[in-house]
Amino acid sequence: MSLLIYKAKNELIHDLAEYVIATAKTALEQQNCFNFVLTGGNSPKDLYHLLATTYRETIDWTKVYFFIGDERNVPPGHESYNGLMARKTLLDPLNIPAEHIFFVDTTLEPEQAAADYYKAIADHFNGSDLSFDLILLGMGDDAHTASLFPGTTALKSKEVGVEAVYVEKLSTYRITFTAPLINKAKNIAFLVFGEAKAEALKHVIEDTDKNPELYPSQLITPIDGKLTWFLDDEAASLLDS
């Protein structure tokens, strides 16, 4: 069962920050570390800024390990590199050390970049279950999430892993967590803002006959974890109340 929280975006961002901090505190109490997967795109920028400023002193950020759920096939310094946005808005302001940041090495060919990234993740978990404490996800107006785009091969993957996938509509490769890897998480939070996503969101959440080829976000069904949707009023405007 998933929980839907929706309200005006400026309030919602504070709810989301409180949720991230509460989830981190639980993980830190239980295991003295917090394995936190960031999302790319524009939706999380205000949240990252809030965590790095208003919520800076609320947890021991030296015990947090940061990952990215998907990456574009561009050099690490490119403006479209998700990791660069995360560094600028969150990681650099918090002075997170390099050894606590696990990003995709896109100087490699996509397949190698994906394989190396998955190995780095597996090495980090050091034989224990690859269950992230929190995975943040955005959603496109085509219902994609991470880089699980409609009609792509990655949607069919049954592997717990990271895959390189060619996205026809973008005419480029992406590197992405597979749905089975995402679904092992203890907590998953979608951030969906704006009217442009309202129709896709209605299909993702309310369609009884699921069609993940068309609405890939429907693949996100945590095995044991909790799924929470953080929606602004515009994105939620077509949902049955």
Ligand SMILES: O=C(O)[C@H](O)[C@@H](O)[C@H](O)[C@H](O)COP(=O)(O)O
């Ligand atoms: O690489 C990316 O862009 C993201 O991981 C992607 O899945 C994003 O979350 C959605 O496209 C929504 O993007 P916005 O937040 O910019 O609307």
